[in-house]
Amino acid sequence: MANVITKSAAKPNDVFQEARKVFSASYVEMLREKGHDFLEQGGAGSFLSDSEGTRYLDCYTSAGTFNLGRRNESIKVSFKKALYETDQGNIVMPSDYKSMLARRLSEFVPGNLDCVFYGVTRGDSMEAACKLARGFTARPEFVTVEGGLYGEDSFALSLSERSGKEQFGGLIPGVKTVPFGDVDAARKAITSRTAAFIMEPIQAENHCRMADSGYYRQIRSLCDASGAKLVFDETQSGFGRTGTKFFFEQLGVMPDILIIGEAMTGGMFPMTAMVFTAELKHFFDIHPLIHVCTFGGHDLGCVVAMAALDEYDRLGPWDNAADLGVGLMKDLSALAAKHAGKIVSVAGKGLLVSIKLATEDLAKKFCSSARQGGVLVNTGRVDTTTVLIRPSLLIGTEEIGRMVIVITKTLEEI
């Protein structure tokens, strides 16, 4: 049976001992503080397991990756079959797999975002977006908002509010950072030298901060007036997470470049993408192979992504996310009112929900205590006093109910 999760023979303590040596002791300590000191042993549906065979309701989903649940059966079957038929393929070659996924994505993503560049890891696609914006506009500057988190390479780091980034010396020059939601500051910053305005329309790791839709519309018109390109990073908010396929649909604003994350493959294959308008593709037409990536557009990854897109279309999990999100927000708001001393506020959209606690320490305790109750959650990385709830979008009402009970208990314990 496919959904059986095997138990490991190794003793967790021995493995952690090795992890301290080969990675770092502080890493293992960090996990312990949040109660994440267990060994993950795969997952199925809304749950993941540890090496002892204990199951946890996965409300972390690797930061919004497992939107279709852990190890979605239908994607898995397609993956296994394709594994014996194709492989990575040679980079630089056009392949029918890349072509077919590109067509599929252009149909899937709303609006005129018809073109694609395939990346691998979170942040890869942001590098590509920055390069495309600079290359296409021949302008050097980027404008971004405070509180973003885009990735680990240097374009993404330059744009991110990421602690410790100053340790890496000079990053990419030409980035102006303006306060979130401040139209006047954006107006001053966006000039004829601006290649792109870059933001996450909802800052998942920063207490799900979003602005009213007027802000996004004004940014759009500022970009149009100056010729700057608008880049939305929907790595976490995409693929149904916020109640629509993509969050930008709720804003009535189309970006020129959209970054999508590993939810594209349902978390079965490391693959991300940058989708963009046909206008921008001109740059890649006149500079073929100026930006490539060996593992990007992996033929097997393309098959897995197509299987996942089929599942998204078949199941339309965004409707479930929208429905359950409303109830979840109501329950959590009630809890926030009851525990006003511990919870500062609750924010979010659909099944991307953030609980802001009074202190960072409390947030860590929350994670640890929730794990004892059988629910896996993680803290926000920009606002570390927050705990994010982002389960599989196929989660049922019963599981949501169980989650709320655990959170209620957790709040009493911490």
Add this chain to the structure above:
Amino acid sequence: MAYKGSERMSIEERDYMQYLFGKHISQGQVTYLRTAHMDVYERNRKGATFTDAVSGKRFYDCFSSAGSFNCGRGNEAVIDALSDALDTYDMGSHLLLSENKVRFAVKLASLCPGDLNKVVLCATGSDACAAALKLAKGATGRNDVINMLRGYHGLQGFSLSANGKDYYKELFVPLMPGFHVVPINDLEAVRRVASRNIAAILLEPTLGEGGIHPATQEYMNGLRQICDEHGIMLIFDEVQTGFGRTGALWAMEQYGVIPDIMFTAKSAGGGVYVNGAVVYREIEPLVSYVEANPLFHTSHSGGTDLGCVVTGAVLDYIVENKVWENVATAGRRFKEGLKQIARENSDIVKEVRSFGLMIGIEYKYEFIAAIMSDCLAKQGLWAVFSANSPQVMRFQLTTAISQEDVDGILSGIRAAVKEMRIYLMLLLPLAKVPMIRKVLQNTKYQIKAGNWMRNLEEFGNRLFPRRAAPRRPRPLRAAFQRLRMRAGSTASIVRK
């Protein structure tokens, strides 16, 4: 149903796929590859070969996606491991630990020499390059980096800044400050910039995209010494040279020089998945830095559960089969054969360089490379010239390549060179005129001319479809053969 590529593809289907690729990804790329008959659609990807879905023709894969298929394409041990793992695992959760992740890291570290004991999980070569540079910069508190002219480590922010060819950078400036570019194998050039401001010296033990330039033993020894003197971190990019490619598991073993930081990717994915890693020495200031900053590089898709299973299987295959032994013998045979070809064609070939099964043949003119790719493709050899050194055609065959296959490939190269001479008969005298040579070396014109010829060829094919029936000798073919013979004699005149 997920998409499945059909075994054979009609011209119309191919044209549709190219139309889609052009519409959604890059028309320029399609046009570019068409010029050199490199727009093939890979099927039956097995070992060292694949077939083209359109022509049905079998190709030797001499590129291996820049050295991604070291354990051979469609390696059953690797595929079975991944298939089994899919019954339990997916990518796994970012930042959580699992037995797969730890076991893989321990295995990788145990296969690295000396005190290279610590691991950072990464997803791709450029991701690992970013991690390596962050580690060096963070640990030393210094900003500047020495990197190699024509060196290549990827095209993301960090790796692009460290790219040794301006072409890839100039459209995206300003990039990261403080990269000092030096030519490989020139210790004096390194000494001139080495100081206490330098965080790292970054190099591939053999420049891959830079045209197969192996570092000399003296150079590596010198670099190690300079790094020790100034507290600089020595970083080896083993993305292309690792996993048995050069005749040892890692190229660094051949030199007996241990870098402070090394990174790997490509073949780590076994041709079926994605993975990469940084391995660093258990020394100060590296260990303290990572202890103080355990999240200094958190690659989201780096070290996934499935990725770690796959790379573990790849390492097992490489080590159990000691593939480096075959690499050494096959590499020697290939190199000898190529050298022979070079001697016979010394008017156009400048040099043959190699390190194990990383082999490059450098021509005297840049424009020859594209023509050579084209001629090789016609002979059933799929080979690509170096991105940062287009006059170098490179061969990176699977590590398990047999002697017969090496001989087969060599005779293909021989035939391709012969065909190339027909083109050169016209082009070589013209290339002597500086202005015309400039035009010939302009990629834009090359693409235009190549596509024009390709269109003509396809038009001809449509008018006179090729039949499978035995061909009668054709007058045109006879004329072609005469031309070939004359090409040989022209070449000898040019040589004089």
